[in-house]
Amino acid sequence: MFDEMLLENGAVRPHYKGFDAWKTARASGFLEGKKAEADHLFRQVGITFSVYGDDVGTERLIPFDLVPRIIPASHWARLEKGLTQRVQALNLFLKDVYGRGDILRAGIVPANRVLANAQFRKEMLELNVPSGIYAMIAGIDLVCVGENEWYVLEDNLRVPSGVSYMLENRKMMMRLFPDLFGSHRIAPVAHYPDLLLETLRQGAPDGLEDPMVVVLTPGLYNSAYFEHAFLAQQMGVELVEGKDLMVDDDTVFMQTTHGKKRVDVIYRRIDDDFLDPEVFNKDSMLGVPGLMRAYRAGRVTLANAIGTGVADDKSIYPYVPDMIRFYLGQEPILHNVPTHICSESDSLKYVLDNLEKLVVKEVHGAGGYGMLIGPAASRAEIAEFRAKLIAHPDAYIAQPTLSLSTCPTMVESGIAPRHIDLRPFVLSSPTGVRMVPGGLTRVALKEGSLVVNSSQGGGTKDTWVAAD
Amino acid sequence: MLSRTADSLYWMARYTERAENTARLIDIGLQQSLLPGQQREAEASLAGMLGLAELLPVYQDKFGDVNPESVIRFMVLDEENPSSIWSSLHNARENARAVRGQITTGLWETTNATWLEFLKLCDNGLPLIEPGKFFEWVQLRSHLSRGITIGTMIKDEAFRFIRLGTFLERTDSTARMIDLRFHQIETQDAHAGILDPDDPDYAVREFYHWEAVLRSLSAFEAYRKVYRDTITGTRVAELLILNPDMPRSIASCMNEVVANLQLVGNGNSSETRRRAGKLASTLRYLTMDEIVEEGLHGWLTQLLADIDDLGVRMRQDFLVI
Numbered sequence: 001m002f003d004e005m006l007l008e009n010g011a012v013r014p015h016y017k018g019f020d021a022w023k024t025a026r027a028s029g030f031l032e033g034k035k036a037e038a039d040h041l042f043r044q045v046g047i048t049f050s051v052y053g054d055d056v057g058t059e060r061l062i063p064f065d066l067v068p069r070i071i072p073a074s075h076w077a078r079l080e081k082g083l084t085q086r087v088q089a090l091n092l093f094l095k096d097v098y099g100r101g102d103i104l105r106a107g108i109v110p111a112n113r114v115l116a117n118a119q120f121r122k123e124m125l126e127l128n129v130p131s132g133i134y135a136m137i138a139g140i141d142l143v144c145v146g147e148n149e150w151y152v153l154e155d156n157l158r159v160p161s162g163v164s165y166m167l168e169n170r171k172m173m174m175r176l177f178p179d180l181f182g183s184h185r186i187a188p189v190a191h192y193p194d195l196l197l198e199t200l201r202q203g204a205p206d207g208l209e210d211p212m213v214v215v216l217t218p219g220l221y222n223s224a225y226f227e228h229a230f231l232a233q234q235m236g237v238e239l240v241e242g243k244d245l246m247v248d249d250d251t252v253f254m255q256t257t258h259g260k261k262r263v264d265v266i267y268r269r270i271d272d273d274f275l276d277p278e279v280f281n282k283d284s285m286l287g288v289p290g291l292m293r294a295y296r297a298g299r300v301t302l303a304n305a306i307g308t309g310v311a312d313d314k315s316i317y318p319y320v321p322d323m324i325r326f327y328l329g330q331e332p333i334l335h336n337v338p339t340h341i342c343s344e345s346d347s348l349k350y351v352l353d354n355l356e357k358l359v360v361k362e363v364h365g366a367g368g369y370g371m372l373i374g375p376a377a378s379r380a381e382i383a384e385f386r387a388k389l390i391a392h393p394d395a396y397i398a399q400p401t402l403s404l405s406t407c408p409t410m411v412e413s414g415i416a417p418r419h420i421d422l423r424p425f426v427l428s429s430p431t432g433v434r435m436v437p438g439g440l441t442r443v444a445l446k447e448g449s450l451v452v453n454s455s456q457g458g459g460t461k462d463t464w465v466a467a468d
Numbered sequence: 469m470l471s472r473t474a475d476s477l478y479w480m481a482r483y484t485e486r487a488e489n490t491a492r493l494i495d496i497g498l499q500q501s502l503l504p505g506q507q508r509e510a511e512a513s514l515a516g517m518l519g520l521a522e523l524l525p526v527y528q529d530k531f532g533d534v535n536p537e538s539v540i541r542f543m544v545l546d547e548e549n550p551s552s553i554w555s556s557l558h559n560a561r562e563n564a565r566a567v568r569g570q571i572t573t574g575l576w577e578t579t580n581a582t583w584l585e586f587l588k589l590c591d592n593g594l595p596l597i598e599p600g601k602f603f604e605w606v607q608l609r610s611h612l613s614r615g616i617t618i619g620t621m622i623k624d625e626a627f628r629f630i631r632l633g634t635f636l637e638r639t640d641s642t643a644r645m646i647d648l649r650f651h652q653i654e655t656q657d658a659h660a661g662i663l664d665p666d667d668p669d670y671a672v673r674e675f676y677h678w679e680a681v682l683r684s685l686s687a688f689e690a691y692r693k694v695y696r697d698t699i700t701g702t703r704v705a706e707l708l709i710l711n712p713d714m715p716r717s718i719a720s721c722m723n724e725v726v727a728n729l730q731l732v733g734n735g736n737s738s739e740t741r742r743r744a745g746k747l748a749s750t751l752r753y754l755t756m757d758e759i760v761e762e763g764l765h766g767w768l769t770q771l772l773a774d775i776d777d778l779g780v781r782m783r784q785d786f787l788v789i
């Protein structure tokens with residue numbers, strides 16, 4: 001087990017020494033008092049999320065942990081290079097599979113795995129995406145398993161969320177512990193909304209001097225509504241719902257108190273299926289009829305583009321290192337987790353023989369649901385997954401159980417190690433790839449748990465990229 | 469601004485104002501019930517208040533007799549009653565949440581904190597244990613919300629729609645309140661013998677009736693200043709309908725509606741502005757004698773219809789998508 005703060009002999013790693021000295025100098029109960037203050041502030045500010053299945057309108061706080069996650073700047077520099085490389089390749093892949101299909105013809109990625117994928121949108125074939133960038137906003141989930149030893153767990157190229165927590169966590173830490181920020185050199189993150197706005201504006205259809213950008217939300221009761229409202233406010237753009245928009249003459253407009261106003265770039269936080277009832281889910285009340293027509297005509301930019309899911313699908317994930325080699329002619333900087341694709345019979349046999357050691361995931365699953373963690377599962381759960389795997393092998397992949405790093409975390413019994421991951425947010429525009437240092441650190445608050453999702457009892461930490 | 473945003477801002481303000489007015493209305497009824505020999509008037513007043521919102525049948529189905537405790541349960545705590553303070557504060561907060569990006573952090577946090585504190589106060593039973601203190605709290609939170617709106621919001625369209633919501637709601641509330649109080653005096657109470665002019669205590673009772681009305685609209689001190697004379701129903705009505713300097717009077721609220729409508733005007737709204745302006749100028753030149761001659765109740769009924777018409781027209785001009 002690798003702890004990011006403490007060595008095995010209990011000594012403090014160099015990049016945590018400053019924080020440790022600061023904490024030791026505080027009276028006992030100091031952090032607990034600050035924790036209560038933080039919870040009160042989060043609730044007052046309304047930084048909440050709703051959980052599907054709960055009563056409509058029930059809002060919860062994401063538990064916020066006061067012990068920061070610190071990444072040495074030299075480690076981050078390598079991560080940033082690796083993330084840039086990976087996201088560049090993923091965008092080239094998307095442009096390729098919806099265009100010429102070079103990588104399929106070259107046999108690097110099996111064509112049927114792409115073309116028969118449920119996330120592949122044939123509507124996107126031959127469609128000229130205004131900026132040429134498909135995934136303007138990507139959230140890449142990383143885990144650390146040893147000293148500066150990182151793996152990519154998954155790519156999120158559809159509507160990755162969590163960036164508002166990254167920003168609010170930092171604001172909260174600066175409010176609670178201003179002295180810590182005086183004594184450490186911590187890379188700032190607060191300019192993320194500026195970078196996002198610039199990225200969105202650069203992605204506007206050609207020839208627009210002052211494009212109108214909006215954020216499209218499913219509405220008040222969506223689990224990430226706070227984030228949608230937050231980003232719109234921080235960027236100073238309108239937060240719209242589907243019913244505020246209409247398409248006329250292949251152009252998108254929003255209904256304002258002074259009539260219709262043209263919309264050029266939509267940062268949409270709605271899944272593909274619900275975007276346009278004329279083309280996708282016919283019963284969607286969230287979308288905008290005719291949006292696809294406007295998109296096809298090149299009159300509006302969607303961020304992210306439709307159909308990006310085909311590149312972050314778990315059955316495509318194993319090919320990302322090869323994409324990097326194919327498109328960029330470079331060796332991947334970030335590791336992939338070795339992945340068994342259960343639809344291949346050799347892999348399936350291996351997986352069935354080693355279920356108690358492996359993590360099995362649904363190819364289309366998300367949010368930590370529909371997942372088997374072999375070492376932590378009961379015999380009954382393993383038997384259940386065995387039956388599922390035999391019935392639908394193509395719906396699953398399996399990976400070795402990684403020992404995620406831990407970080408000291410405040411729990412009821414005091415401070416104890418808990419597993420963490422990292423989601424940096426990577427922005428791509430025609431002029432390049434950018435990101436703010438760090439990202440969102442999620443922490444599994446249950447002892448021994450590897451599931452960091454907020455819907456399943458995960459919390460968050462402020463993430464510091466600190467000068468070495 | 470998005471039409472939906474304007475709609476949410478407008479309703480956020482209306483519901484905030486409505487919670488305050490409901491608190492004022494119930495508080496006055498409860499205070500009257502504390503006076504010796506006034507139980508019947510207080511209960512009549514509480515029943516009248518339920519009648520105002522056309523809620524008396526629903527109330528009676530649920531609680532039976534009109535008594536202070538059940539009225540508090542119904543008008544404060546009842547989640548199913550769309551006119552309860554619970555519903556008003558909840559709707560104010562939900563509308564604020566829908567436009568949290570368009571209002572200042574201070575206004576959002578105040579509205580959110582009001583709702584969260586309200587739930588806590590209800591859990592602690594404050595509305596039933598110390599209703600006076602609770603209703604005072606509701607009014608203070610409304611004052612705070614208005615103060616923070618004026619003190620922090622840039623005076624743009626968003627601000628104007630908030631103000632329109634506040635004053636349209638208040639006009640409506642003040643008009644209904646006056647109607648109710650005169651109705652009590654003229655018919656119900658007289659019929660029940662409560663305010664029988666032959667009663668030796670008549671003058672005293674009338675004083676307490678109007679004093680309560682004035683206090684419920686924070687107008688008691690203003691009455692003294694303006695009239696320096698004994699309290700009579702006609703002068704109370706004049707103060708609350710025609711005095712343009714009285715913050716809760718109909719004339720003053722209509723002036724605010726007209727001023728804010730002018731500032732958000734678009735190509736569709738000229739007829740709405742004309743009607744609002746006409747109503748405001750009528751109020752400016754009207755006298756109490758003319759209203760009495762026409763019949764106060766009839767006059768107020770027409771006024772309420774005009775206000776309703778303004779609300780509908782505003783939605784058509786600006787808000788409906």
